[in-house]
Each structure stands twice: as C-alpha cells, then as structure tokens.
Amino acid sequence: MSLHHRLTLPTVTLFVALLGPLAVARAQEAPAPCLDGGAYDQFDFWVGEWDVFTPDGVRAGSNRIEKVAAGCLLVEHWTSAAGGTGNSLNYYHPARQQWIQVWVDGQGGVIEVAGEFTDGAMRFVGEHVYPDGRREAFRMRFTPQVDGSVRQFIEQSKDEGATWYVWFDGRYERTGRPDTGEPRE
Structure with a gap:
C-alpha cells in the first residue's frame, strides 16, 4: 500500500x-x-542616529547604528560628508569573549578588528586592508561621553606598530531622531 x-x-x-x-x-x-544583557549590551551606547564631527567642528558625515538579529548584531551605515559610504558588522563572539568588527567601504577597503570593552571604552585592534592588498596595523576606541556623545579615535601604523598616526578622530552627536535601542528584525 x-x-x-x-x-x-x-x-x-x-x-x-x-x-x-x-x-x-x-x-x-x-x-x-x-537580549539578556552582559557582554552583548556593551556596545549599545553606539546604537542610534549620529552626526559625526572632527575635533575642529567640521561635519565628517552621518552614521546610523542599528541593533538587529534579536540584539545579536550591530549594523553600521556610514555616509561621509563627501558622499563616500561604508558599512560594518559588529558582534560579540562568545567563544572568543571578544567583540568583532568587519568594515567594508565603497572603495573596497576592509578593516577587521577584535576587542573588548575595558577602561570605559570599546577598544579594537586589527588591520586595515586596502583595495591594492596593502595591510596596515589598525587600532580604535569608542568612548561614551557624559553628555551622550561618543568619541571615536582611530590610529594606524605603516611599520607594524612601531609608530602610530591618527587616522580619524570624530565626535558622534545624536541627530535628535528617536531611536528606541530595541533590535530590529
């Protein structure tokens, strides 16, 4: 049958x-x-809609950071004042007990870094890979400020970390558009 x-x-x-x-x-x-807190919430201070300024007050661009995938992933959407774009994926890796960021810009550059929240800042180290294949050591930190802004400070090294130069120094200021901080699916 x-x-x-x-x-x-x-x-x-x-x-x-x-x-x-x-x-x-x-x-x-x-x-x-x-969504249970702990390490997964350490980078939530970066979630939101931002205008980004250089130390001398010049607008560098805008950035939107959203929490998605049931709170397990932060997605960055950057647009520079000149119109350049880039995106990053940011997530906590439980086995490594580290935060990972993978950035790709509109020119084909890639930044891969890993780090942790320590001493009041999210700190990353890794490398910047240029479209031509060149690699440079890369480190950055995101520091939440008392007024709700965030400072992003990035340094890069052409000599494997013997000397460092400032690659970017920006102050994130909220745009005023509401962001609930709740994950989006």
Missing part, C-alpha cells in the same frame, strides 16, 4: 494535533541570549 493511501484525514488530523503544541512551544522559546 502506498504512503498516499495510508495518510487519511483522521491520520493527518492526529499528526497535526500531536505536533502543533511542539511548534507553539518552539515559537515561545526563551529570548535570544543577546
């Missing part, structure tokens, strides 16, 4: 009745671990 003949309406009804509660239970699982 074929499978088609054995699946009668009463059999299908019984099957749905038995498996239905399992589907509901799965849908009502505990919240994602990224």
Whole structure:
C-alpha cells in the first residue's frame, strides 16, 4: 500500500494535533541570549542616529547604528560628508569573549578588528586592508561621553606598530531622531 493511501484525514488530523503544541512551544522559546544583557549590551551606547564631527567642528558625515538579529548584531551605515559610504558588522563572539568588527567601504577597503570593552571604552585592534592588498596595523576606541556623545579615535601604523598616526578622530552627536535601542528584525 502506498504512503498516499495510508495518510487519511483522521491520520493527518492526529499528526497535526500531536505536533502543533511542539511548534507553539518552539515559537515561545526563551529570548535570544543577546537580549539578556552582559557582554552583548556593551556596545549599545553606539546604537542610534549620529552626526559625526572632527575635533575642529567640521561635519565628517552621518552614521546610523542599528541593533538587529534579536540584539545579536550591530549594523553600521556610514555616509561621509563627501558622499563616500561604508558599512560594518559588529558582534560579540562568545567563544572568543571578544567583540568583532568587519568594515567594508565603497572603495573596497576592509578593516577587521577584535576587542573588548575595558577602561570605559570599546577598544579594537586589527588591520586595515586596502583595495591594492596593502595591510596596515589598525587600532580604535569608542568612548561614551557624559553628555551622550561618543568619541571615536582611530590610529594606524605603516611599520607594524612601531609608530602610530591618527587616522580619524570624530565626535558622534545624536541627530535628535528617536531611536528606541530595541533590535530590529
């Protein structure tokens, strides 16, 4: 007898009745671990809509940081004042107990860094890979300020860290557009 003949309406009804509660239970699982606080919330001070300024007050660009994937991922959307763009993915890696950032800009440059929140700032180290394949050591920190702004300070080294030069120094100021900080799916 074929499978088609054995699946009668009463059999299908019984099957749905038995498996239905399992589907509901799965849908009502505990919240994602990224919403439970701890290390996953360490970079939340960066979430929001920002105007970014250089130390002398010149507008460098705008940045939108959103929390997605049930709070497990921060996505950056950068647009410079000159129109250049870039995006980063930022996430806490539980096995490494580090934050990871992978940045890609509109020119094909890539920055890969790892770090942690320590001494009042999110600190990253890694490398900047240029479109031509050149690699340079890279370090940056994001420091939340008392007034709600954030300072991003980036240094780069052409000699594997023997000397460093300032690559970017910016002050993030909230645009005034509301951001709930709640994750977006």
